[in-house]
Amino acid sequence: MSLVRAVGVRKAFGAVEVLRGVDLEVAAGEVVCLLGPSGAGKSTFLRCVNHLETIDAGRIWVDGTPVGFAERGGRLHELREREVARQRRDIGMVFQRFNLFPHRTALENVAEGPVRVLRRPRGEAFDEARELLARVGLADKVDAWPHQLSGGQQQRVAIARALAMRPKLMLFDEPTSALDPELVGEVLDVMVDLARDGMTMVVVTHEVGFARQVADQVVFLVDGAVVEAGPPAQVLDNPQRQRTQQFLAKVL
Ligand code: ADP
Numbered sequence: 001m002s003l004v005r006a007v008g009v010r011k012a013f014g015a016v017e018v019l020r021g022v023d024l025e026v027a028a029g030e031v032v033c034l035l036g037p038s039g040a041g042k043s044t045f046l047r048c049v050n051h052l053e054t055i056d057a058g059r060i061w062v063d064g065t066p067v068g069f070a071e072r073g074g075r076l077h078e079l080r081e082r083e084v085a086r087q088r089r090d091i092g093m094v095f096q097r098f099n100l101f102p103h104r105t106a107l108e109n110v111a112e113g114p115v116r117v118l119r120r121p122r123g124e125a126f127d128e129a130r131e132l133l134a135r136v137g138l139a140d141k142v143d144a145w146p147h148q149l150s151g152g153q154q155q156r157v158a159i160a161r162a163l164a165m166r167p168k169l170m171l172f173d174e175p176t177s178a179l180d181p182e183l184v185g186e187v188l189d190v191m192v193d194l195a196r197d198g199m200t201m202v203v204v205t206h207e208v209g210f211a212r213q214v215a216d217q218v219v220f221l222v223d224g225a226v227v228e229a230g231p232p233a234q235v236l237d238n239p240q241r242q243r244t245q246q247f248l249a250k251v252l
């Protein structure tokens, strides 16, 4: 079964059609890399999956549940805000900007969600936060404040923070675009580990090397529509469409 299934997703902002019928399927445990030029609608699509935007047409299912709806008595009902928040909990999101809480340590940043939102016992949540920080290579930074960490370290804390909510699905929106080039590798390494561990991931990125290494599917989006999709060897090394070829010539 697909963990994510998007069918005919449309989204406009005013008169501007940003998504023009996007179809996408992500099987459980799969990594999908979403590539495409700036303004193609990549971020908007991720935000729709996470219900940060409502869609105008089509439907998105996450783990069999239609995003933004609940089934009651055989009919779909639009979710209320609290129910949306609940649906969103199963989805971890990592942005270009890490947005850590500045007045909390790395450890507190990671443990905050489990304690406050999931109501996990503090001791347990902090132990698990320590383990997660170790997993992203930051065992020695648990007590550091965000401003004491490099961009790459902050982004790894942000990934640990998302994982602490035990998501079924992780969405990454250009997680390395704001980093100095020498810090990109340490964040990608964590993402490669996560992929190998079986996490289902949709990753918007310009890192073609990463896509080639871990993606099961590469999806190329232009002007709100999927232009080309398939395994990396096909889309990256033997693109059929001119738009894909032009884009790859620029980023490779
Ligand atoms: P990408 O992530 O591929 O660069 P985006 O999804 O951010 O593309 O944006 C696609 C288009 O939608 C752009 O033209 C952008 O200006 C527009 N857009 C995105 N968010 C909004 C918004 N909240 N209001 C109006 N226009 C928006």
Ligand code: MG
Residues within 6 Å of the ligand: 042, 043, 044, 173
């Ligand atoms: Mg974007």
